[in-house]
Amino acid sequence: MATATTQDSPTDITDKAAQYLEAIYLLISEDRPAIAARVAEIVGVTPPTVLETLRRLQRQGLIRMTQRKEIRLTEQGREHAERxxxxxRLMERFLTDVLGLDWRQAHEEAERLEHAVSPLLEERLAAVLGDPATCPHGNPIPGSRSASLLDLSPQVRLSECSGGQEATVVRIEEAAEWDLDLLTFFERHRIKPGETLHILVVADFNDTITVETSDGDVVLGKKAAERVWVHPTPVAVEDDTSLRAPAAVVG
Known part of the structure; x- marks a missing residue:
């Protein structure tokens, strides 16, 4: 006799499963392949561990798998992830703008609090903060009425810039939040939305880029520079800037 299958309720989702859903959303929004291995990397677990949760999200109708094993959000899954x-991101803005927490602290606390935010509290947070368009790292807040005010001019990754250019930081990829040491480094050395960076040296031989910030000179590895999106402007720099000693280095 055939056994009827049951589908888990999409509202019956654990905090851990919600974290996976956010990771999938981030990968898709950054045009990165949303596959189990990348989700596992972001969440910080092994690929076999992530498969069980992905199967549950699939049963709940929040994701689907393509023939190429890429993960796609269903309409319901996208709405849940955006919520x-x-x-x-609203909670991060409140924690940084109102309570004065640093980026690392704000992210960790927002991870704990976001699941307890009711629609009423969400509405009040947005109102108190003036309906911000972005999180502290410059990433758009879904549903913000201020989104139309965002600068939509072309953006490039900092890693794509050339020596001698000047660039204004637009945003730090949300995926950088999963590396809290990197997030702390960016904040400490003033690599933040609205800050102007002077690209001093792009060294292809060791995949590094040296930039001047308001905090001094900083050397970034290629992977770190890929997390930073900027508006670049060509500008001349002195020929001897390549000889300046960097103040800090990150891989």
Missing amino acids: LMRRH
């Missing part, structure tokens, strides 16, 4: 991201 989570909206609450997370």
